[in-house]
Amino acid sequence: MNEILWFVLAVVAGLVVLVWSADRFVAGAAGLARVMGISTLIIGLTIVAFGTSAPEMLVSAMAALQGNSGLAIGNAVGSNIANMALVLGVTALIAPLAVQSKTLSREFPLMLIVMLAAWALLWNGQLSRLDGTLLLAGMFGVVLWTIHLARTTGTDDPLIEELAEEIPESMPKGRAWWLLLSGLTLLLASSKLLVWGAVGIAQFYGVSDLVIGLTIVAIGTSLPELAASVTAARKQEHDIAVGNVVGSNLFNILAVLGIAGSIGPSEVDSAVLYRDFPLMLVLAVALYIMARGFSRSGHGLIKRWAGAILLLVFLAYQSSLFLTVVGGPATPAGL
Secondary structure (H helix, E strand, O other): OHHHHHHHHHHHHHHHHHHHHHHHHHHHHHHHHHHOOOOHHHHHHHHHHHHHOOHHHHHHHHHHHHOOOHHHHHHHEEEEEEHHHHHHHHHHOOOOEEOOHHHHHHHHHHHHHHHHHHHHHHHOEEEEEHHHHHHHHHHHHHHOOOOOOOOHOOOOOOOHHHHOOOOOOOHHHHHHHHHHHHHHHHHHHHHHHHHHHHHHHHHOOOHHHHHHHHHHHHHHHOHHHHHHHHHHOOOHHHHHHHOOOOOHHHHHHHHHHHHHHHHOOEEEEEHHHHHHHHHHHHHHHHHHHHHHHHOOOOOOEEEEEEEEHHHHHHHHHHHHHHHHOOOOOOOOOOO
């Protein structure tokens, strides 16, 4: 039992430091970008979205380097499911989310297209190096499109107003660099610790890397999005709360899966294609309908009852994964 205890402690410590260091990294990156004169919307839609997805990216890279690409794939898809069902579910229960941003109305369809494209790439049961390269190229294209969007979007967009209030007006350059570099260093160390512990737990109990990625790791690496969205909702910054999830989902599919495929090509478990991807797409479509609304104004509202349904869907999904593991033939190592 001493061995499994170390694995569990590694996962807990890794997740705590991962979340904390991600916050430092985002603060440093946003502060540095502000000093360099980068616009508020670009900072919010690219730098902050990249920063909140940094845990997933680094966990994916570490897992792929160690030959555990199943963990990376589960982390990417599982984090998106957690973002939409857990993060927005909890956030909407705290405060109904009114979505008014024109920017988000453009990003939602893009998120759906990216998810469908990734599903098509993986349909042959392989995450190849070519797939990874195409996904990373897609991420580069999305960043360029976002920058173009930021330059052409009017300043009256509610998302811009909310971001302007959240991003620090000024931060000493030295402090920004310190937060950025120290955050990145701790992200690297904690992600390596987390992967080691997660793989250890999987091997000890005979559970696949994919399931660990879809459960423990996905929930843990989605904690920065949960904290950011809940905080934004309590400040009545509803578009930021939803925008955090949309931006993170885009980076998870394009960057996290792209990194995994580029570093460690692998087979894709059929369950990902027939169970996890369809659920992710259904959640994305449901959120788009709620965020788009049925009025001519195109403004939507994610109400508390919708948040409760999203949370129940997430709990049911996690329970089904747990029952799959319990019902399997595997037994703890050494028992």
